[in-house]
Amino acid sequence: MRSRFCISGVVLLAVLLGAPVANSDTIYQVNPQGREVILQRGAIVVREDSSILVYKHFDLQQRRVEKVQLSRGSLPYIVVRSTPQDRQRIVGQWKLFGYTATVTDTSGKTTRVFDSYIDFFPSAGEGSFLEAVPAVTSFNLLLQGGGADSVQFSQIAEAQIHGAVVKLRFRDGRVEIGKFIIPTSQPAEIRFLGITDAYDPASADVFDFSQLLSHLKDIRFVP
Numbered sequence: 001m002r003s004r005f006c007i008s009g010v011v012l013l014a015v016l017l018g019a020p021v022a023n024s025d026t027i028y029q030v031n032p033q034g035r036e037v038i039l040q041r042g043a044i045v046v047r048e049d050s051s052i053l054v055y056k057h058f059d060l061q062q063r064r065v066e067k068v069q070l071s072r073g074s075l076p077y078i079v080v081r082s083t084p085q086d087r088q089r090i091v092g093q094w095k096l097f098g099y100t101a102t103v104t105d106t107s108g109k110t111t112r113v114f115d116s117y118i119d120f121f122p123s124a125g126e127g128s129f130l131e132a133v134p135a136v137t138s139f140n141l142l143l144q145g146g147g148a149d150s151v152q153f154s155q156i157a158e159a160q161i162h163g164a165v166v167k168l169r170f171r172d173g174r175v176e177i178g179k180f181i182i183p184t185s186q187p188a189e190i191r192f193l194g195i196t197d198a199y200d201p202a203s204a205d206v207f208d209f210s211q212l213l214s215h216l217k218d219i220r221f222v223p
Helices: 009-017 084-097
Strands: 025-030 036-048 052-059 064-071 077-080 101-105 110-122 138-143 148-152 156-162 165-170 175-180 188-195 209-212 216-221
Touching: 025 052, 036 077, 036 084, 052 084, 064 110, 084 110, 084 188, 101 209, 138 165, 148 175
Parallel strands: none
Antiparallel strands: 025 036, 025 077, 036 052, 052 064, 101 110, 101 216, 110 188, 138 148, 138 175, 156 165, 156 216, 165 175, 188 209
């Protein structure tokens, strides 16, 4: 018997905003009483075998697509899969709720990026981080005039990148200039990521756009 009282945040928000709700992969877990309880809706499963289950979903709090890996234990998971067309529609739904930006790189190429975020990767040839370094949807700057600030994408109209220096223009007209603070003492690359109109819903990645921040010159966030 399936219990259907759980609904994902992105599906609920779509309903409240009047957006069409797409079918998606639904993940159930069998509880100790033998009932199938919805663990996640609005998901796209990218791997399923006897040991693990891996799926993508939209995290409303972070406003970006995340990947989750579940280990199969004594309580089994059951996946009800959607069609490829439904998966394409759920990606379209994700695009409605993330941060959208028009990104111009140093060569002048412009790309529309949805569900954008910043993540950190070990510098080439440096292996992996020793500690967890989470992705962010903010610019964390050491300011030129002293002090530091963490500025959410939602506050920013435009970010201009000049090498290691970032100039932020706020939606209220204020301007801040500083250097990006890397949240690790290990050598790291700062990358701007997200999905484009060419994103494949079946991809194991949660992005198809990935560019070094230092290789970009302008990021304009869509209100």
